[in-house]
Amino acid sequence: MPIDRVAPDTRHLVDLLFAGLAERPIWTRFRAELARVSGAGGVALVIRGGTGADETAVIGGEDGSGSGHGPPLPDLVALEGMGELAPQRIVGTGRGGPALGLRVPLPDGMSAWLVLEAPAAPKGWDELGVMDLLAALAPDLSRALPLYGVIAQPERARLVAEYVLEASGIGVVVVTADGTVLSANATARTIMARTDLLRLRDGRLVASTSADQAALRAAVAAMARAQAPRLDPACHCSVALADPVGAARLTLIVRPGPPYWPVSAPLRRTAVVIVRDPAQPATLPPGDLAALFGLTAAEARLATRLADGEGLDEAALALGITRNTARSQLQAIFAKTGVNRQGDLVRVLLGSAANHVGPGGEG
Incomplete structure (x- = not known):
């Protein structure tokens, strides 16, 4: 259908574009409103790193957000062939339908694409009108999209740090x-x-x-x-x-x-x-010790108890094995961890990644 709703005045969309930098998921309202005013079946922002970078972010994907404005999942080869700041028709979207796109150059050799998928019934879709809309948005996209890199990198680092802290x-x-x-x-x-x-x-x-x-x-x-x-x-x-x-x-x-x-x-x-947390047990997960040092299940259970401070006799009694079996397993553990003293073994085990598995048991 004709998109007589689309006017040269894009201030409302521009407001949503910049406000969307603070949204999570990012640019949710901008993508939804752009889909509405353009009549598009889906709106995606694709941001790709510069030379040597293989990271590509697809914003507005079929990500379970329930927004109904998932991206057309375009072919990156088709996007790479587009000129800059010139709206054009592209083919090769993941759903096989036509799409319109705009490529925006970003600093450090990065690029971004705003891609609008045709509606499910594309007959009557005003592609020329949509291209005019994309052209009108181009200057503001050139100002807003570089901010994604400024925001995304530290936020990703923050999320990773939070995850590690909570998991540990x-x-x-x-x-x-x-x-x-x-x-x-x-x-x-x-x-x-x-x-x-x-x-x-x-x-x-x-x-x-x-x-x-x-x-x-x-x-x-x-x-x-x-x-x-x-x-x-x-x-x-x-x-x-x-x-x-x-x-x-x-x-x-x-x-x-x-x-x-x-x-x-x-x-x-x-x-x-x-x-x-003093209430959190310091016990090292046997499964992780087995994976890290190539221990058998029995050896890992013994190593866990030794790392907890138990003596060999005490650990053998708790595990229901003889002292000779425990000594045999301890020698195998020494060989696999590269030490020959129980004190050194405890130091190696406590210094391993298994000590950072945190609450939740074995990894």
Whole structure:
């Protein structure tokens, strides 16, 4: 059908284009509105790295978002053959139908394509009108799309860091110099819910006793003052929070807040409090030890108990094997791990990736 809804005035679409940088999934409303006003059956943004980069992002894919505006999954070879900033008809979409596209050059040899798939009943689709719309959007796309690279890379790094922290059972709390909590990951909140030694009170991170609170406050203030433009891995304070009644102990590492380069100073100085869950068993998953060191299942079970601090006789009794069998398995473990002393074996096992599997058992 003719797209008399499409007018030269693209301000509404441009507003959605720039606002969409903050959306997750990104550009959801822009793609939906562009599909509506153009009559397209689907809208996709394809962003590809420069020379030597093989990463291609397809935004608006059949990603389970339920938006109904999935991309036509175009043939990248067809896209690469397109000229820049010139709307044109392209073929070779994943669904076999026609599509219209616009190629936008990006910095560092990257390129982006805005691709509109024809509707399911393409007869009467105003392709010329859609091309005029794409041409009108070209200047703003040239300004907006480079920001994707600026946003995507640090966000991807943040998501990876969050995933590793949560998977490893490490709690992280970011606080200001006076202990006001700016953020706390899920693991940190779980740990604080399990213990009275560290908790949130009136928006601040506090310890259970006045002595521990003084030590925590001093460490946080010192590390906030030490926040610098560059990372210094050696800069940290250690704080132990002790239960005055029982034997429980919660250990913390306090570091300066994130490096603030390239600005000359942070808006407010911060510190990072790192905590491990004392309730989380330190047991190394036998399956991971077997995979990492080529151990048999029986050898991995013995290695796990030795890494937990059990002696050979104690481990043999717990596993229901004789001492001679345990000694034989230990020699096989020594051979496979490249050590010949039990102390060295424990050091190797605890220093392995198996120690970072975190909650959830074997990987």
